[in-house]
Amino acid sequence: MKVIGKHITVDMYGCSFERLDDLEFVKTAMHTAVREANMTLLDFSYYKFEPQGLTALALLAESHMSIHTYPELGYAAVDVFTCGDHGRPDKAVSILKNFLKPEKTKITNIKRGDFGSESDMKPKIKVSMTPLRRVRTTGARVLSFLSRAK
Template identity: 80%
Template sequence: MKIIGKHLTVDMYGCNFDALNNLEFVKNAMLTAVKEANMTLLDFSSFKFEPQGLTALALLAESHMSIHTYPELGYAAVDVFTCGDHSRPDRAVAVLKTFLKPEKTKTTHIKRGDFGSEKDMRPKIKISVAPLRRIRNTGARVIKMLSRSK
């Protein structure tokens, strides 16, 4: 199957408390990011938590963009998923960074719809050899001890 979309998840650390707790500021940042990234806004929804924090969602023709803020931690979790080739989720993230001014970020790029090779789809089974090694070592010690008894 071909890649149907780009999905960026971004952890932003060290953001300003007031910026993360201001719904109008975050809404303006998101709407600017939507415009700059060549995306089409269908709807915008948000909720302000008490005593602090907010969640905002931009429903896009291309998919969605969301932000969950934790002002007390200086942290924002950003999610940008777009389908098609005309939108630029990386540009949207760059715009959000200029607004929120994080000290540090961690970005994960996900190719949606990309299953990789058939080998990648097989379940991964992890086997721990530590218990087997303990049994082998114990057996060796018993044999050694018995051979000294004679």
């Protein structure tokens, strides 16, 4: 089966408290990322937590983009998933990094729908005949020993 989509998860560390807690700033960053990465925005939803933090979700024709911020930790969890070849999730991540300016990032790329070859999907069962041979050989030795004892 071929790859259905690209899924990038990004942990951003050392971001500014003010940027992570500013809903309008995060909305602007996400809208810019969607536009510049050649994606189609269908809907945008968000929730601002008290005393700080927010979650924003861009529903895309290609799939979705989300950000969960933890300003008190200087941390943002970003998720960009696109199907097909139209969108550029790597470009979206780059733009979000330019907006949020993390000191450190951890990026994970996932190929969605990639099961490899058909033989890779079959369960691997390893059967060893060695224990059965030992039993047969041991039994033959015991019989030989007993027949010689007479």
